[in-house]
Amino acid sequence: MSADNAQNVPAVQTQNLTRLYGSMTALDSLTLTVNKGDLFGFIGSNGAGKTTTLRILATFLAPSQGTAAVLGHDVVKDADAVRHVIGYMPDFFGVYKDMEVTEYLDFFGACYKIPSSKREKTVIDVLELVGLSEKKGALIGALSRGMQQRLGLARVLIHDPQLLLLDEPASGLDPRARIEVMAILQELQRLGKTIIISSHILSELQTLCNRVAIIEKGKLIYTGPVQGVRDQMNTGYVFWVTVREDASRALELLKPRPEVSEAEAVDGQVKVTLKDHTVDPAFLAETIVRGGLTLTGLWEDELGLEEVFLRVTRGETQ
Ligand SMILES: Nc1ncnc2c1ncn2[C@@H]1O[C@H](COP(=O)(O)OP(=O)(O)OP(=O)(O)O)[C@@H](O)[C@H]1O
Numbered sequence: 001m002s003a004d005n006a007q008n009v010p011a012v013q014t015q016n017l018t019r020l021y022g023s024m025t026a027l028d029s030l031t032l033t034v035n036k037g038d039l040f041g042f043i044g045s046n047g048a049g050k051t052t053t054l055r056i057l058a059t060f061l062a063p064s065q066g067t068a069a070v071l072g073h074d075v076v077k078d079a080d081a082v083r084h085v086i087g088y089m090p091d092f093f094g095v096y097k098d099m100e101v102t103e104y105l106d107f108f109g110a111c112y113k114i115p116s117s118k119r120e121k122t123v124i125d126v127l128e129l130v131g132l133s134e135k136k137g138a139l140i141g142a143l144s145r146g147m148q149q150r151l152g153l154a155r156v157l158i159h160d161p162q163l164l165l166l167d168e169p170a171s172g173l174d175p176r177a178r179i180e181v182m183a184i185l186q187e188l189q190r191l192g193k194t195i196i197i198s199s200h201i202l203s204e205l206q207t208l209c210n211r212v213a214i215i216e217k218g219k220l221i222y223t224g225p226v227q228g229v230r231d232q233m234n235t236g237y238v239f240w241v242t243v244r245e246d247a248s249r250a251l252e253l254l255k256p257r258p259e260v261s262e263a264e265a266v267d268g269q270v271k272v273t274l275k276d277h278t279v280d281p282a283f284l285a286e287t288i289v290r291g292g293l294t295l296t297g298l299w300e301d302e303l304g305l306e307e308v309f310l311r312v313t314r315g316e317t318q
């Protein structure tokens with residue numbers, strides 16, 4: 001049985017993966033598992049080592065130390081086997097602006113030795129999948145940025161790889177185009193692909209990915225489910241409370257509560273940081289109502305996760 005048919009082999013397994021550029025350590029002993037079927041978010045700020053890791057997994061860059069395997073194939077010793085099972089989308093789009101969409105995809109299909117009799121149908125299928133069928137005769141240079149990103153996705157799908165390595169596929173896109181790309185990724189996951197997507201925005205991936213890894217300065221800081229980030233970092237979480245009465249009255253009620261680590265009034269609203277993620281926020285509403293005030297709003301801080309990420313990557317939580 002070949003390695004990628006083995007039942008329990010992970011999609012990606014790195015062990016103490018390290019990469020130096022000269023004397024600079026870009027990747028520092030990264031040990032990471034991505035399971036088959038994961039839509040895996042790989043998160044870190046600029047220079048954290050995301051592209052370096054993805055390039056190693058895509059066999060474009062050799063590790064300095066440690067190992068990495070893709071579906072059981074070692075990226076150094078079995079590089080050819082790895083290339084067949086991955087689709088790598090780099091963080092920049094190549095210079096193919098004068099090519100037509102179909103011509104471009106046909107060219108990559110030929111690179112993967114898909115016979116010409118099958119290529120036409122494959123190209124039609126991948127264009128359909130990324131919602132670009134109507135643009136098949138267009139010049140690449142005439143596509144919008146979002147369409148170019150989707151064409152990039154079509155390209156990495158042409159040889160039907162099991163694992164997609166996507167380096168910031170949503171960067172530079174407007175919110176609507178981002179949502180479209182995310183929807184395509186969900187569809188691909190449903191079709192059984194394993195997907196690794198890098199980003200420097202944790203909240204962008206929170207509803208998309210079932211698991212994430214956060215790296216900073218080449219080191220793994222966290223890996224697990226998105227919801228676990230807060231728990232592990234023990235940063236608490238933030239809610240906003242509004243009442244019909246003056247915010248200071250709500251503040252007086254909430255501040256002394258044992259579940260609350262911080263509370264302050266901001267622009268007529270009360271910002272409450274809870275001690276940890278195990279606290280049930282229902283007590284906030286109960287406290288307000290029992291205190292005789294009228295609750296008009298209670299919601300979780302949407303920036304909370306991004307704040308957590310910033311604190312984590314600044315090393316404030318360890
Ligand atoms: N070819 C290279 N030569 C020297 N240093 C490099 C090279 N490529 C990357 N680095 C350095 O390695 C570190 C990691 O870079 P990498 O591109 O992997 O980060 P990244 O997480 O992808 O960042 P970004 O979010 O900006 O894309 C950075 O400090 C970068 O300057």
Ligand SMILES: [Mg+2]
Pocket residue numbers: 050051052091167
């Ligand atoms: Mg990068």
